[in-house]
Amino acid sequence: MPKIYIIALFLIPLFYVLRARRNTYRLPPGPRKLPIVENLFDMPRGGYMWLDYAAMCRRYKSDIIHLSALGNSIIVLNSARAVNDLLEKRSSIYSSRPSSVMLGELMGWGSTFIFRPNDDAWKAQRKIVTQAIPPTDPKRFHSKQISATHDLLRVLPQSDDIMKSLQTWAVIFITDITYGIQGDEAKLYLPTAIGAVESMAIAGTPGAFYVDQIPILKYVPEWFPGASFKRKAREWNKLRIKMTEDAYLVTKARLAAGTATPSLTSLALEEINHTQDVAYQEEVIKTASVAAYVGGSDTTVAALGAFLIAMLMNPEVQTKAHHELEKVLGPGDLPSFSDEPMLPYITAIVREILRHNPITPFAFPHLLIQDDIYEGYFLPKGSIIMPSIWSILHNVEDYPEPERFNPSRFLDSHGKLNPNIKDPATAAFGFGRRVCPGKQIALASIWIAVASILTCYTIEPELDENGKPIKPKGEWYSGPTLFNHPLPFKCRFIPRSKDVQASLGVSLVKA
Numbered sequence: 001m002p003k004i005y006i007i008a009l010f011l012i013p014l015f016y017v018l019r020a021r022r023n024t025y026r027l028p029p030g031p032r033k034l035p036i037v038e039n040l041f042d043m044p045r046g047g048y049m050w051l052d053y054a055a056m057c058r059r060y061k062s063d064i065i066h067l068s069a070l071g072n073s074i075i076v077l078n079s080a081r082a083v084n085d086l087l088e089k090r091s092s093i094y095s096s097r098p099s100s101v102m103l104g105e106l107m108g109w110g111s112t113f114i115f116r117p118n119d120d121a122w123k124a125q126r127k128i129v130t131q132a133i134p135p136t137d138p139k140r141f142h143s144k145q146i147s148a149t150h151d152l153l154r155v156l157p158q159s160d161d162i163m164k165s166l167q168t169w170a171v172i173f174i175t176d177i178t179y180g181i182q183g184d185e186a187k188l189y190l191p192t193a194i195g196a197v198e199s200m201a202i203a204g205t206p207g208a209f210y211v212d213q214i215p216i217l218k219y220v221p222e223w224f225p226g227a228s229f230k231r232k233a234r235e236w237n238k239l240r241i242k243m244t245e246d247a248y249l250v251t252k253a254r255l256a257a258g259t260a261t262p263s264l265t266s267l268a269l270e271e272i273n274h275t276q277d278v279a280y281q282e283e284v285i286k287t288a289s290v291a292a293y294v295g296g297s298d299t300t301v302a303a304l305g306a307f308l309i310a311m312l313m314n315p316e317v318q319t320k321a322h323h324e325l326e327k328v329l330g331p332g333d334l335p336s337f338s339d340e341p342m343l344p345y346i347t348a349i350v351r352e353i354l355r356h357n358p359i360t361p362f363a364f365p366h367l368l369i370q371d372d373i374y375e376g377y378f379l380p381k382g383s384i385i386m387p388s389i390w391s392i393l394h395n396v397e398d399y400p401e402p403e404r405f406n407p408s409r410f411l412d413s414h415g416k417l418n419p420n421i422k423d424p425a426t427a428a429f430g431f432g433r434r435v436c437p438g439k440q441i442a443l444a445s446i447w448i449a450v451a452s453i454l455t456c457y458t459i460e461p462e463l464d465e466n467g468k469p470i471k472p473k474g475e476w477y478s479g480p481t482l483f484n485h486p487l488p489f490k491c492r493f494i495p496r497s498k499d500v501q502a503s504l505g506v507s508l509v510k511a
């Protein structure tokens with residue numbers, strides 16, 4: 001029998017089996033789909049969309065819901081169980097990324113591995129980062145993190161723009177880790193980094209731009225009424241290019257001149273195989289480096305901003321932390337990473353920061369690359385999967401009174417970390433093969449900053465013109481974004497001891 005008939009003999013029944021399977025299983029529940037537009041107008045587009053989707057899940061009494069619009073299928077996973085069953089246990093088919101016209105094509109971010117499908121280039125780029133920051137060697141960057149944190153301690157009391165100071169702290173250590181560019185020189189990259197990451201976070205939010213649902217809109221000329229997204233994309237792409245090229249070229253030139261400080265980029269450039277395509281390898285390194293740079297800046301800033309607001313709004317937490325630090329550190333001592341096991345309450349504060357206001361409430365969207373069946377539901381290939389980190393970390397069974405900022409929930413009756421309370425880091429950094437490769441760096445950076453700030457200062461509300469404390473509002477950015485971050489706020493840093501002041505070699509009092 002000719003080969004073609006044999007193949008047809010297998011394929012035709014398979015086609016009918018698959019079609020029957022599709023018809024047997026229904027899609028997960030969700031808002032009723034209208035003709036043509038389906039759920040186009042049900043999709044939350046504003047800020048805090050994790051709250052809207054959580055409410056939708058409650059309405060349909062399901063921890064997995066489905067929406068679709070104009071050919072896009074979206075599945076929201078609203079529990080640790082569903083996320084674990086799919087993104088972890090079936091990671092091989094749930095670890096790709098959806099393509100995005102706005103972010104990937106018009107703004108050019110599609111080449112970096114954060115947003116790439118899980119192809120060979122994704123693997124190659126991810127390897128560059130995981131090799132430079134191996135989870136088995138968390139100490140590798142401790143000295144860079146401590147030095148950036150001590151700089152932060154010196155500037156905080158003088159700062160008129162706290163979020164900007166935190167951004168400077170994050171950019172200093174991440175530029176050092178990624179490119180080996182240090183101190184004041186790293187600050188030169190700050191404006192581009194802030195603009196590029198902010199625009200990426202806005203454009204990366206599913207549903208934020210209609211062009212992602214109606215790709216043909218990408219051909220609309222910029223001057224056309226309503227085409228402001230095209231103008232935005234052009235400006236935002238310029239920031240991406242600048243962020244990708246500038247620091248990379250400096251590192252490359254320094255390596256050639258023998259003056260480079262070891263960094264993720266320099267280590268990877270040294271490993272280039274000159275018998276193979278060098279231009280391709282350089283492109284991989286450049287895009288991997290910018291991914292680490294992007295992944296590590298705004299996220300850690302948001303965590304520290306959330307920490308300061310939590311301290312303003314929960315002074316009793318601060319007092320407890322001060323007592324713990326006093327018991328462990330001698331006069332004038334600044335904390336180091338070796339103190340961590342003796343400071344469980346500080347670690348509990350870091351866990352509560354990650355839990356209370358998760359920085360990436362929906363991780364970054366995953367893509368399902370194959371039809372799947374789960375709990376009697378049909379999950380179509382090509383669906384965008386949105387795992388709700390916010391819902392997982394606000395689940396009342398794991399975290400009673402989830403709206404309360406309460407680090408003690410992580411401690412047992414002896415004040416030790418309670419292994420029975422789930423560490424929020426198991427969800428806050430994403431899932432499966434896409435889990436954040438910067439997790440250890442992020443945890444260490446946040447921990448040392450929290451411990452050091454609390455050692456040096458009491459964080460107090462700003463005073464009004466009559467000298468009365470202004471009640472902190474604790475406001476968060478309310479537009480569409482991948483990164484949940486606080487809005488700028490004011491506070492005062494009251495130095496706690498002259499000894500610490502001497503250790504830092506500066507006056508901590510506001511000039």
Ligand code: HEM
Pocket residue numbers: 113114115126129291292293294295296297299300303359360362363364365366428429430431432433434435436437438439441442443
């Ligand atoms: C508190 C700080 C941070 C948080 C909360 C965070 C969270 C996340 C989350 C939720 C994801 C997506 C995982 C998924 O899709 O399931 C992610 C991916 C990523 N993060 Fe982080 N991150 C942080 C810090 C960092 C740092 C410091 C770096 C760099 C050194 C970094 C680099 C990356 C990269 C490159 C990816 C993309 C991974 C991939 O798609 O394969 N992140 N992060």
